[in-house]
Amino acid sequence: MNKWLVALLGIAAMATSAVSQANVVQDQMKLIASNYRTVLKTDSPEEFKQGLEAMKQAATLAEQGTPSKLEGQDKDSASMKDFRYGLTTLIGEIDSAKALADAGQFEQAKQAAEQFKLTRDEFHKKYK
Structure with a gap:
């Protein structure tokens, strides 16, 4: 009986972990x-840069x-590699926009x- 209970708890933990990871991604995408x-929408370079930084942290x-x-995929x-590539691409784009803002080129x-x-x-299209 104890083996069944341990096995059941292990399965429950793995299922909870997968759901939790999916929720983490979903929550970060909302951020x-x-x-x-x-x-x-902002006209403030500082608010713009803060928004970019928050986006980068969430994407990371x-x-x-x-x-x-x-x-369930490895x-x-x-x-999974393509999913991560998409986020890496976004992070690179965020960094480029921030560099322009830091250089005083807010409109660009x-x-x-x-x-x-x-x-x-x-x-x-692929992962949502």
């Missing part, structure tokens, strides 16, 4: 979206998780941020 709205955390659409599967930085939509759309 990215929320901050992206701020980045697109999401990169470590597994989206619900890919639950972390080294082609789909905002234009660069508009391009995040292309990355979002491409990877949402």
